[in-house]
Amino acid sequence: MANSNTAVKVALVTGGNGGIGFAIAKQLAEQGIRVIITGRDVEKLKHAVNELKQQELNVEGVLLDVTSEQQCQNLIDDIDVNYGCLDILINNAGIAIDQWQSGLTIAKDVVEQTMTTNVYGPLSLMQAALPIMKRQKYGRIVNISSELASFNTMEMGMTLAYRMSKAALNSMTKILALELADYPNIKINAAAPGWVKTALGGEDAPLSPEQGADTPVWLATLDADGPNGGFFRERNPYPW
Numbered sequence: 001m002a003n004s005n006t007a008v009k010v011a012l013v014t015g016g017n018g019g020i021g022f023a024i025a026k027q028l029a030e031q032g033i034r035v036i037i038t039g040r041d042v043e044k045l046k047h048a049v050n051e052l053k054q055q056e057l058n059v060e061g062v063l064l065d066v067t068s069e070q071q072c073q074n075l076i077d078d079i080d081v082n083y084g085c086l087d088i089l090i091n092n093a094g095i096a097i098d099q100w101q102s103g104l105t106i107a108k109d110v111v112e113q114t115m116t117t118n119v120y121g122p123l124s125l126m127q128a129a130l131p132i133m134k135r136q137k138y139g140r141i142v143n144i145s146s147e148l149a150s151f152n153t154m155e156m157g158m159t160l161a162y163r164m165s166k167a168a169l170n171s172m173t174k175i176l177a178l179e180l181a182d183y184p185n186i187k188i189n190a191a192a193p194g195w196v197k198t199a200l201g202g203e204d205a206p207l208s209p210e211q212g213a214d215t216p217v218w219l220a221t222l223d224a225d226g227p228n229g230g231f232f233r234e235r236n237p238y239p240w
């Protein structure tokens with residue numbers, strides 16, 4: 001089986017057709033990892049794959065809407081059939097559709113849409129991927145969270161749906177990592193990329209996508225003695 005430490009590693013990066021996900025995919029591929037990137041927008045996906053292939057990087061693009069549990073399962077099954085392994089899963093796809101809106105009046109469907117994308121999508125993918133990682137006794141999962149998930153930042157209100165979703169993503173990170181205690185070389189961590197200039201982060205953000213990708217890529221390529229079940233920013237533990 002082509003897995004773990006010697007063969008070419010296989011990584012899945014959701015939302016890899018732009019923003020931070022694209023930068024993560026590029027940095028992983030530059031390390032010789034075969035990277036599957038996903039997105040919903042077919043033209044954006046084609047463009048991203050072409051750009052990486054022009055740099056002779058080992059990538060492919062697959063359409064995926066993470067809100068469909070069936071699509072998530074089918075994609076993981078296809079990866080298993082085609083490559084016989086899945087070493088790295090980056091749950092990067094995410095939306096922030098209630099930025100700086102008040103939680104006092106937020107529509108429930110906005111909360112629901114946010115949770116479905118930012119929480120249930122990653123859960124579906126982790127539940128589908130973990131049997132492969134358990135079989136391999138190797139895996140790295142990185143959940144792209146946010147500083148805004150931290151209870152240390154909750155003294156300011158607003159953005160309830162997004163922050164609630166990322167706090168839930170952090171909970172899943174910790175809980176699943178604990179439940180996999182018998183598999184010490186499967187590591188599940190959450191990363192806060194910082195405020196990054198992307199479609200989601202906006203033009204005023206100080207960090208580039210390449211800078212935002214640094215901690216996720218570090219967590220995706222941790223050695224066996226690396227941390228597990230943690231929340232990190234700039235490669236350092238960040239308060240829950």
Ligand SMILES: NC(=O)c1ccc[n+]([C@@H]2O[C@H](COP(=O)([O-])OP(=O)(O)OC[C@H]3O[C@@H](n4cnc5c(N)ncnc54)[C@H](OP(=O)(O)O)[C@@H]3O)[C@@H](O)[C@H]2O)c1
Nearest residue numbers: 015019020039040041065066093094146195196198200201
């Ligand atoms: N930018 C920041 O400052 C910042 C800060 C903290 C955390 N983050 C987190 O970093 C991650 C990446 O964000 P970004 O800033 O790079 O945003 P972005 O440029 O808007 O990219 C978001 C990506 O998610 C994909 N996506 C959204 N909904 C999806 C769905 N239902 N199914 C599949 N893919 C979906 C998009 O694909 P399509 O384009 O094809 O729809 C796109 O590739 C997010 O989880 C975000 O919460 C960002």
